[in-house]
Amino acid sequence: MRVYDLILKKRNGFAFNKAEIEFLIEGYVKGDIPDYQISALLMAIYFCGMNEEETLNLTRAMINSGDTIDLKAIPGIKVDKHSTGGVGDTTTIVLAPLVAAAGAPVAKLSGRGLGHTGGTLDKLESIPGFKTEMAVAELVEAVKKIGVAVAGQTGNLVPADKLLYALRDVTATVDSMPLIAGSIMSKKLASGADALVLDVKAGDGAFLKDRAAAFNLSKMMVSIGNGAGCKTVALVTNMDQPLGFAVGNALEVKEAIQTLRGEGPPDLKELCLFLGGWMLALAGKCAHPDQGMDLLEKTISGGAALEKFKELVRSQHGNDAVTEDLSLLPQSGKQVAVAAPAAGYVKKLEAEAIGLAAMMLGAGRETKDSTIDPAVGIVITKKIGDSVQAGENLAVIHAGATAPADQLDAVRNMIINAYSFQDDPVEKEKLVLGQVE
Amino acid sequence: MRVYDLILKKRNGFAFNKAEIEFLIEGYVKGDIPDYQISALLMAIYFCGMNEEETLNLTRAMINSGDTIDLKAIPGIKVDKHSTGGVGDTTTIVLAPLVAAAGAPVAKLSGRGLGHTGGTLDKLESIPGFKTEMAVAELVEAVKKIGVAVAGQTGNLVPADKLLYALRDVTATVDSMPLIAGSIMSKKLASGADALVLDVKAGDGAFLKDRAAAFNLSKMMVSIGNGAGCKTVALVTNMDQPLGFAVGNALEVKEAIQTLRGEGPPDLKELCLFLGGWMLALAGKCAHPDQGMDLLEKTISGGAALEKFKELVRSQHGNDAVTEDLSLLPQSGKQVAVAAPAAGYVKKLEAEAIGLAAMMLGAGRETKDSTIDPAVGIVITKKIGDSVQAGENLAVIHAGATAPADQLDAVRNMIINAYSFQDDPVEKEKLVLGQVE
Numbered sequence: 001m002r003v004y005d006l007i008l009k010k011r012n013g014f015a016f017n018k019a020e021i022e023f024l025i026e027g028y029v030k031g032d033i034p035d036y037q038i039s040a041l042l043m044a045i046y047f048c049g050m051n052e053e054e055t056l057n058l059t060r061a062m063i064n065s066g067d068t069i070d071l072k073a074i075p076g077i078k079v080d081k082h083s084t085g086g087v088g089d090t091t092t093i094v095l096a097p098l099v100a101a102a103g104a105p106v107a108k109l110s111g112r113g114l115g116h117t118g119g120t121l122d123k124l125e126s127i128p129g130f131k132t133e134m135a136v137a138e139l140v141e142a143v144k145k146i147g148v149a150v151a152g153q154t155g156n157l158v159p160a161d162k163l164l165y166a167l168r169d170v171t172a173t174v175d176s177m178p179l180i181a182g183s184i185m186s187k188k189l190a191s192g193a194d195a196l197v198l199d200v201k202a203g204d205g206a207f208l209k210d211r212a213a214a215f216n217l218s219k220m221m222v223s224i225g226n227g228a229g230c231k232t233v234a235l236v237t238n239m240d241q242p243l244g245f246a247v248g249n250a251l252e253v254k255e256a257i258q259t260l261r262g263e264g265p266p267d268l269k270e271l272c273l274f275l276g277g278w279m280l281a282l283a284g285k286c287a288h289p290d291q292g293m294d295l296l297e298k299t300i301s302g303g304a305a306l307e308k309f310k311e312l313v314r315s316q317h318g319n320d321a322v323t324e325d326l327s328l329l330p331q332s333g334k335q336v337a338v339a340a341p342a343a344g345y346v347k348k349l350e351a352e353a354i355g356l357a358a359m360m361l362g363a364g365r366e367t368k369d370s371t372i373d374p375a376v377g378i379v380i381t382k383k384i385g386d387s388v389q390a391g392e393n394l395a396v397i398h399a400g401a402t403a404p405a406d407q408l409d410a411v412r413n414m415i416i417n418a419y420s421f422q423d424d425p426v427e428k429e430k431l432v433l434g435q436v437e
Numbered sequence: 438m439r440v441y442d443l444i445l446k447k448r449n450g451f452a453f454n455k456a457e458i459e460f461l462i463e464g465y466v467k468g469d470i471p472d473y474q475i476s477a478l479l480m481a482i483y484f485c486g487m488n489e490e491e492t493l494n495l496t497r498a499m500i501n502s503g504d505t506i507d508l509k510a511i512p513g514i515k516v517d518k519h520s521t522g523g524v525g526d527t528t529t530i531v532l533a534p535l536v537a538a539a540g541a542p543v544a545k546l547s548g549r550g551l552g553h554t555g556g557t558l559d560k561l562e563s564i565p566g567f568k569t570e571m572a573v574a575e576l577v578e579a580v581k582k583i584g585v586a587v588a589g590q591t592g593n594l595v596p597a598d599k600l601l602y603a604l605r606d607v608t609a610t611v612d613s614m615p616l617i618a619g620s621i622m623s624k625k626l627a628s629g630a631d632a633l634v635l636d637v638k639a640g641d642g643a644f645l646k647d648r649a650a651a652f653n654l655s656k657m658m659v660s661i662g663n664g665a666g667c668k669t670v671a672l673v674t675n676m677d678q679p680l681g682f683a684v685g686n687a688l689e690v691k692e693a694i695q696t697l698r699g700e701g702p703p704d705l706k707e708l709c710l711f712l713g714g715w716m717l718a719l720a721g722k723c724a725h726p727d728q729g730m731d732l733l734e735k736t737i738s739g740g741a742a743l744e745k746f747k748e749l750v751r752s753q754h755g756n757d758a759v760t761e762d763l764s765l766l767p768q769s770g771k772q773v774a775v776a777a778p779a780a781g782y783v784k785k786l787e788a789e790a791i792g793l794a795a796m797m798l799g800a801g802r803e804t805k806d807s808t809i810d811p812a813v814g815i816v817i818t819k820k821i822g823d824s825v826q827a828g829e830n831l832a833v834i835h836a837g838a839t840a841p842a843d844q845l846d847a848v849r850n851m852i853i854n855a856y857s858f859q860d861d862p863v864e865k866e867k868l869v870l871g872q873v874e
Contacts, residue, residue, distance in 0.1 A: 003607075004607055004608075004609060007608055007609040008609040011480070011483065011609050011610075034472070034473075035471070035472070035473035036471075036472035036473045036475070036476040036604060036607070036608060037476070037607060037608055038473070039473040039474070039476050039477040039480075040476040040477060040479065040480045040608035040609065040610060042477065043448070043476075043477045043480035043481055043484075044480055044609075046448065047480075047484045167473060170440075170441055170473070170474060171441075171444055171473060171474055171477035172441060172444040172445040172448050172477065172481075173448075173477060
């Protein structure tokens with residue numbers, strides 16, 4: 001087998017068989033195949049795509065390039081959840097204890113990553129004392145004991161993805177659907193769950209702006225998951241405006257705690273119930289996700305969800321008093337209200353602009369070496385469909401105590417520009433746009 | 438300017454401006470841009486193409502990456518000729534002295550290259566004593582003195598092409614029209630001619646099998662040449678069967694000498710008159726190529742063409758007695774006739790198969806390090822449209838004295854399989870399929 005012939009084959013629109021994909025991935029990870037051949041191949045894949053079978057074989061070959069996590073020691077069906085990423089997405093921090101409280105074990109591996117805010121790990125670490133570094137054995141023990149753990153990735157999972165992603169990142173081949181699907185699914189499947197619920201975000205604040213593309217990616221990932229023996233469901237959800245009100249690390253933890261108390265933003269709660277209902281259904285805890293949603297409602301209203309979150313915080317060495325006293329979370333040094341320039345109904349609230357404004361405040365990482373300020377961010381007051389009077393608060397900026405005035409002005413302008421208004425009432429769009437089973 | 442953004446731009450179907458192309462070519466030649474980014478870009482160009490202006494700017498940037506040859510010291514309009522390569526293509530050896538004898542100076546730089554036979558240099562070197570290594574000053578002096586020289590490339594011409602070609606060769610991005618056009622034209626334009634006649638071959642024995650593709654490439658190259666101020670014309674010519682009768686180095690020189698004597702194969706002569714007529718027209722030696730063709734006919738019949746060839750051979754230290762005594766050329770050790778398996782009219786004679794058979798005998802280079810046997814090759818007896826009796830000679834194999842029987846059998850079978858016959862007479866196709874000015 002020659003790499004040249006395989007590049008030619010893909011360039012001419014043909015599909016790879018299993019052995020060809022294994023040859024390419026193994027050869028690249030070993031260093032036998034140079035970057036310049038793989039980057040040409042990636043561009044050919046960008047243009048010619050990969051069919052279902054190829055994408056599954058790619059994912060399998062990527063998984064086989066490194067370690068995998070074995071969760072068999074945890075009794076029951078382990079359901080994982082993954083979001084393709086949006087602005088203000090705090091669902092994992094709500095879902096992990098919520099679903100665990102409803103009886104399904106959750107062994108969640110999360111990341112940090114670049115973005116408008118930190119990843120789930122960064123958010124959780126804004127809780128004083130909270131530790132996310134755990135060996136696999138510790139993770140398994142924690143889940144066996146209290147039903148839930150949220151940890152950073154450990155071991156050499158999917159080295160092929162690290163190599164391929166680094167190359168895609170510098171060769172304009174990141175946004176290829178089969179490569180995205182293979183990258184996400186290889187990492188999830190290597191993490192050892194038995195079932196998986198995917199939250200595929202579509203809209204202005206997601207990397208997929210287009211809904212058809214989000215459904216397309218969902219189908220690919222569901223096909224890979226099921227093909228690899230991991231029962232997978234995807235919900236395509238709206239990311240045209242930030243999820244919930246808070247965008248920032250400690251601010252989002254606060255919102256997650258409020259949601260577990262039954263006092264959170266309606267959209268964040270709605271999405272958590274949808275995703276969690278499916279998680280319970282896949283875990284065999286109910287016959288249908290609707291029943292799972294009812295069960296989760298009761299888990300919140302009865303206090304079990306918040307109680308499980310406290311257990312999780314204690315289990316990972318955090319101060320669980322934050323759940324009673326939110327002021328124990330890092331507090332921003334300066335709060336500045338952003339007033340509406342005119343009256344009307346909120347027609348648009350561009351999620352990406354709000355995310356960038358939060359990053360400018362220090363809530364997210366622009367590069368791998370950026371430091372995150374856990375306290376800063378933005379709390380939205382008015383969302384799409386809300387009516388606003390001129391001068392009324394649209395949002396509150398949470399900035400560092402020493403934030404310069406020109407930075408605050410820039411952030412205020414970004415927030416105001418993210419809003420569009422109209423005189424007539426606005427019909428709200430659905431949050432869950434569809435599902436792929 | 439960032440390479441990433443330029444890859445993305447091309448991938449998304451946009452055109453580069455001059456500064457962007459210069460940035461890419463200069464950066465790559467300097468080693469500032471890594472192979473893996475350029476190979477992804479090349480694949481994006483394969484899929485998205487380049488427009489006329491981009492291709493001209495690419496060619497110019499490639500020329501500017503190295504030395505160029507200055508032929509200004511030679512009086513008159515210097516016309517060059519280039520063939521995209523076929524089987525049995527001996528035109529340069531006929532054309533250079535023929536056109537020079539008709540009054541237009543020819544300073545021809547030729548190559549060796551890989552292929553079914555050697556390049557023009559290898560063929561000429563089968564003449565005892567003939568030297569093709571010349572410095573630019575020697576080349577200029579020779580042309581000033583006798584009107585013609587044929588030499589190997591000298592100096593650091595178009596290093597960008599060497600680098601890009603090596604990368605294209607291992608990333609399945611060779612057959613991209615704008616990249617082919619840029620590669621050919623940058624080398625021709627760097628060689629200093631004032632005008633250029635291109636012989637773009639289409640058919641089974643050419644790298645472009647498809648005629649529409651050959652016209653497309655011709656248009657690109659003519660547009661580049663004229664855009665760069667070098668008056669350029671392309672003839673698209675038929676390469677469905679070998680040109681002339683001989684395929685092999687000394688065998689083709691013999692055929693070239695016969696053509697200069699007025700005794701060569703009709704198709705080789707026809708093509709030389711067409712190409713040469715255009716060369717004379719572009720050199721200002723006649724108003725129209727048809728007049729140039731008449732002039733060339735007279736140059737052959739009056740003996741001036743052969744005389745100029747003798748001068749060329751003497752000028753480059755060869756034994757010019759070969760023109761009178763063809764047996765002074767290297768002679769093959771063994772000749773084997775190939776008999777027709779049945780009677781009929783020759784319908785097809787696959788040029789590529791004949792070329793591969795000649796290469797198997799040792800007439801061409803399979804790899805850079807292969808040695809060429811100047812004496813071996815194949816002389817075709819029957820071409821498309823000819824009638825054949827069963828047992829009559831189709832071709833004669835010229836092999837080395839020690840060629841093993843199984844090799845000769847294999848070559849014989851390849852030749853027989855290259856032929857197709859039919860009962861009814863065959864209408865011959867035109868040799869010159871069209872021209873692009």
